[in-house]
Amino acid sequence: MRIECIAIGTELLTTRRLDTNSVWLGERLASLGLAFHRKTAVGDSHEDLAALFREALTRSDLILTTGGLGPTFDDFTKECFAEVLGVELREDAQSREDMLAFYAARKRVPPESNFKQALLPVGAEALRNPVGTAPGVWWQDPKGHPGVRIVMMPGVPREMKRMWEEQVEPRLRALAGAPTHTLRMVVAGVPESALDERIREVRQRHGDLDWTILASLTQVELLARGADPAALEAARADFLPVLGEDLVGLGAGNLEDAVLEDLKARGETLALAESMTGGLLAARLTAIAGASEAFLGGATVYSPRAKMDLLGLPPDLLAREGTVSEATSRALAEAVRARLGATWGLGLTGNAGPGTEGKAALGAVFIALAGPDGTIAKALTLPGDRADVQLRAAASALDLLRRALRNG
Known part of the structure; x- marks a missing residue:
C-alpha cells in the first residue's frame, strides 16, 4: 500500500512550527506494518493544494492529511478535495449537532462561520471529533478513483491523535500486514x-x-x-x-530518564548548581513525572554574586580562579550538595558565547560531580552556537552522573 501524508499550513513552512503530526503518524503506521512512501508540507494556497491533491490521487492508495479543517478563511482542505474530485459539499447533521453540544457545554454560542466545519463531501463519512469542533473525513473510493482512501484530520495534535486512535487506526488494521x-x-x-x-x-x-x-x-x-x-x-x-x-x-526514555531511574533504584538524590546552562538541566529533569523522588532542586547561579550569596563560594576563589574554571565547578558541586543534603551534587560552569569570559575560551565547559567518595571534574571544549553549547553541556553533566552511578 502506497501511503502519502500531506501536512497543511503555511506556518509549517516557517521556523515557527514543526510538523510533528507526520512523525507521530509514521510511528503509528509502523506498528501496523505500514509506512509512508511520501510526506509533503504545503502552505495555505488553494492553487498549490489542488495541484498536490491531483498528484496524490494518481500515485497513492491512502492519502492522510492534517490541517485545514477549521472555521477560518485559510481552512479549505475539504473544499479543495471536493473541487478536484468534482463533488458537492453538504452539511452533515451529526457534525452540526456535535458542534452545538461542544459550545453548549462551555455555555457559548458558536459563530455562524463555524458551521462550515460541518460540511462534508458527498460520498464521504465524517469522523467525529470529541475534543474539538472540526470533524475529520473518511473518504473511501472517491469519484473516479476506486481503491483510494482519503483521510482528513485536524492539524491540532491532540485532536488528530485522538481521532486517529479511536476512528482511523481501527479501520486500517484490517488492511495492514504483519505488525512491525x-x-x-x-x-x-x-x-x-x-x-x-x-x-x-x-x-x-x-x-x-x-x-x-x-x-x-x-x-x-x-x-x-x-x-x-x-x-x-x-x-x-x-x-x-x-x-x-x-x-x-x-526502549522508551532518554538520558535524563535513565539518570532518574538509576538514582531512584539506589535510593539516592541529586542537587544542581548551574551557571552557564541557566537552569536547563533542572528543566530537563523536572519535565519527567516523578522526578522529585530523586531530584531535590538546585540553584541557577549565573553571576559571581549569586555564586557567593546563594552557595557561599569564597570571593577570593572566584577572583583567583575565575567563574569559568575547574576549581569553581568543584566548589559549586560540593556547596549545593552540602546545602541540600543530597547524595550527589553537580556543578556546571562555562562560556557558551558569543564572546569570551575572562580567560575562558568560547565553548569551554567545566563539570564537577560531588559524591560520597569525593569530587571528580571534567573539562570540555564544545562546538556550536550558544544554545548548542548549553545543551551539550547539560547532556555531558547527566552522562557523567550516569556513568558514576553505574560504575559505583
Missing part, C-alpha cells in the same frame, strides 16, 4: 560516526532488520525494525557487549 516491532537503543558520549564504525560488523550480521541511526546534540539512537521479535532479541543480545557502558538504555 522496534528495538531502540540510546547511546551517549559517543559521536555518531564513531558509533557507526564500532557497530558496523554486528549491524551487518543482523542485516535482515531495517536499521536507522539518529543523532542529536545529546545522544544517539539506534533503531532496528522487523516483524520477528526473536530477530530483534538476537540483535539486542549481540549489541549489549559492543555498546558497553555507553548504552544509556533500551
